[in-house]
Amino acid sequence: MKFVSAIIKPFKLDEVREALSNIGVQGITVTEVKGFGRQKGHTELYRGAEYVVDFLPKVKLEVAIKDDMLDQVVDAIEKAAATGKIGDGKIFVFNLEQVYRIRTGETGPDAL
Amino acid sequence: MKKLLSVLSLVALIGMSAIATSGISYAEDTAAEATVEAVADTAAAVDAATPEAAPAAAPAEAAAAPTPVPNKGDTTWMLVSTVLVTLMVIPGLALFYGGLVRQKNMLSVLMQVFMIFSLMAVLWAIYGYSVAFTGGNAFFGGLSKAFLAGVTPESLGATFSKGVYIPELTFVGFQLTFAAITPALIVGAFAERMKFSAVLAFMALWFTFAYLPMAHMVWYWDGPDAITTAESLNTVVANAGWLWAKGALDFAGGTVVHINAGVAGLVAAFVLGKRIGYGKEAMTPHSLTLTMVGAALLWVGWYGFNAGSNLEANGYAALASVNTTIATAAATLAWSFSEWLLKGKPSMLGAASGAVAGLVAITPACGFVGPMGAIVIGLVVSPVCYFFVAKVKYMLGYDDALDVFGVHAIGGIVGALLTGVFVNPALGGAGVVDYVANGVAAYDFGAQMTAQLWAVATAIVVSGVVAFISLKVVDLVIGLRVSEESEREGLDTTEHGERAYHA
Numbered sequence: 001m002k003f004v005s006a007i008i009k010p011f012k013l014d015e016v017r018e019a020l021s022n023i024g025v026q027g028i029t030v031t032e033v034k035g036f037g038r039q040k041g042h043t044e045l046y047r048g049a050e051y052v053v054d055f056l057p058k059v060k061l062e063v064a065i066k067d068d069m070l071d072q073v074v075d076a077i078e079k080a081a082a083t084g085k086i087g088d089g090k091i092f093v094f095n096l097e098q099v100y101r102i103r104t105g106e107t108g109p110d111a112l
Numbered sequence: 113m114k115k116l117l118s119v120l121s122l123v124a125l126i127g128m129s130a131i132a133t134s135g136i137s138y139a140e141d142t143a144a145e146a147t148v149e150a151v152a153d154t155a156a157a158v159d160a161a162t163p164e165a166a167p168a169a170a171p172a173e174a175a176a177a178p179t180p181v182p183n184k185g186d187t188t189w190m191l192v193s194t195v196l197v198t199l200m201v202i203p204g205l206a207l208f209y210g211g212l213v214r215q216k217n218m219l220s221v222l223m224q225v226f227m228i229f230s231l232m233a234v235l236w237a238i239y240g241y242s243v244a245f246t247g248g249n250a251f252f253g254g255l256s257k258a259f260l261a262g263v264t265p266e267s268l269g270a271t272f273s274k275g276v277y278i279p280e281l282t283f284v285g286f287q288l289t290f291a292a293i294t295p296a297l298i299v300g301a302f303a304e305r306m307k308f309s310a311v312l313a314f315m316a317l318w319f320t321f322a323y324l325p326m327a328h329m330v331w332y333w334d335g336p337d338a339i340t341t342a343e344s345l346n347t348v349v350a351n352a353g354w355l356w357a358k359g360a361l362d363f364a365g366g367t368v369v370h371i372n373a374g375v376a377g378l379v380a381a382f383v384l385g386k387r388i389g390y391g392k393e394a395m396t397p398h399s400l401t402l403t404m405v406g407a408a409l410l411w412v413g414w415y416g417f418n419a420g421s422n423l424e425a426n427g428y429a430a431l432a433s434v435n436t437t438i439a440t441a442a443a444t445l446a447w448s449f450s451e452w453l454l455k456g457k458p459s460m461l462g463a464a465s466g467a468v469a470g471l472v473a474i475t476p477a478c479g480f481v482g483p484m485g486a487i488v489i490g491l492v493v494s495p496v497c498y499f500f501v502a503k504v505k506y507m508l509g510y511d512d513a514l515d516v517f518g519v520h521a522i523g524g525i526v527g528a529l530l531t532g533v534f535v536n537p538a539l540g541g542a543g544v545v546d547y548v549a550n551g552v553a554a555y556d557f558g559a560q561m562t563a564q565l566w567a568v569a570t571a572i573v574v575s576g577v578v579a580f581i582s583l584k585v586v587d588l589v590i591g592l593r594v595s596e597e598s599e600r601e602g603l604d605t606t607e608h609g610e611r612a613y614h615a
Contacts, residue, residue, distance in 0.1 A: 046459075048503065051396055
């Protein structure tokens with residue numbers, strides 16, 4: 001099993017969710033986050049007081065999937081989240097040791 | 113509890129000492145207790161002082177003999193204006209300032225403005241009105257109307273037109289709101305770091321020894337009906353406040369309210385010192401939406417402040433109202449375009465700041481200048497204030513958190529000086545009324561500007577000195593600043609035990 005964590009532009013969330021649903025991903029967890037990469041931040045100016053805002057708002061989405069879906073999932077996120085401009089985000093892939101469904105106690109791929 | 117008691121006793125002490133000092137200083141002055149408002153008294157004083165003028169004045173007095181009845185339109189306008197100025201303070205100013213501070217200090221600012229308004233309202237009724245608006249000497253009034261003694265629904269207050277009166281209580285209520293907004297303006301300078309108890313104690317002191325004398329010096333006179341001849345004019349000048357006598361023009365409070373509060377703010381910023389992390393940590397406004405709402409309420413309420421200061425609903429009130437709109441609009445444009453040119457983007461905060469700067473600058477001028485003069489005042493004030501808040505503040509290194517000095521004192525000074533320029537009828541101004549000739553007086557640039565400079569300088573000195581001493585006294589008695597820990601935590605939870613927002 002794999003655990004995929006993707007940082008994307010907030011306004012791309014709906015497209016990514018749709019793309020993942022279309023390939024059969026059962027559940028997604030979304031968090032509003034802030035951070036910076038190569039895009040860097042921007043400056044804000046309040047009556048002449050200048051502040052550099054390093055951390056830009058992004059959305060982090062997390063999905064747990066079976067191993068054979070990984071390529072499809074990465075591909076779907078890449079396509080749906082891309083604008084071609086700096087700041088589109090990143091996808092991190094982890095090996096997932098175990099999953100438990102709390103309600104039934106199922107484990108492993110059955111619990112996904 | 114102990115802390116609360118000490119604060120209350122301090123406030124009470126201040127009030128008592130104010131009463132005591134003025135009582136001692138002016139005990140010998142009992143002769144000159146002529147009230148501005150009671151026509152009969154005023155006329156008597158004029159007659160007594162200038163017996164040779166009495167025969168000439170007699171026919172006029174005979175004609176005006178029946179007690180004047182206030183016009184219901186004027187009375188209504190003053191009641192509405194009073195509500196409008198209240199609107200400026202407890203929602204307007206509070207939200208304008210509140211939006212500009214960090215989230216953790218939102219309630220502290222709202223609370224300071226709300227409580228200062230309430231405290232000043234009570235002090236005004238107890239001794240403020242009397243000290244500001246009864247005869248005493250040129251700098252300080254007397255206590256004949258302390259506790260609003262003798263002010264009844266029947267008593268009358270003078271306006272700027274002969275034979276036109278309003279109920280004195282409308283004047284008391286209207287001026288109360290001025291006395292309440294002025295100290296509240298200072299809050300912006302020391303926001304996010306001052307102890308709440310120290311705020312109240314400082315405000316009571318500053319109100320008593322800076323606001324009341326300034327109001328008396330600029331606005332106290334015997335009223336137009338006391339002036340019939342050159343001799344009676346001299347009597348009125350002799351009885352009037354110091355700056356009124358100098359011929360300083362301040363229609364709605366540029367010196368009394370804005371320079372006065374702004375300079376106190378600057379002194380407070382220096383005496384309290386910078387906020388922890390100033391210049392290193394981001395201190396961004398937590399809600400410019402609320403700041404815009406506050407600025408808009410200030411703008412709307414300011415019609416009561418400016419046009420209400422005419423005390424009558426007539427053409428001059430209309431002039432003040434139109435000038436208020438035009439100057440404010442011009443200043444909003446000027447600030448936004450300055451910022452756009454210099455920094456690349458026109459900001460909402462810039463537009464709101466420009467509007468307030470324009471409102472401040474037109475305040476002393478609104479009933480004296482013409483609409484074209486108002487446009488120039490608006491266009492000039494914004495770049496000057498912008499320079500002070502965006503450059504001078506950083507050059508001098510003081511932390512005037514919400515720019516009380518840069519906007520109110522500087523805007524007030526620009527307005528006070530330009531009033532002296534654009535009152536000139538040749539530049540479209542309304543001129544100064546000559547109550548002896550009952551026409552417009554000849555304009556003298558040098559004399560008018562000298563008077564304006566006197567007013568500006570007096571406000572700076574009085575407010576600066578009183579603010580400094582008051583802050584030092586309060587520092588000794590209760591201390592000015594909250595602990596470092598409280599400041600980092602935010603004043604909402606540490607001083608007031610609550611939070612503005614629950615996420």
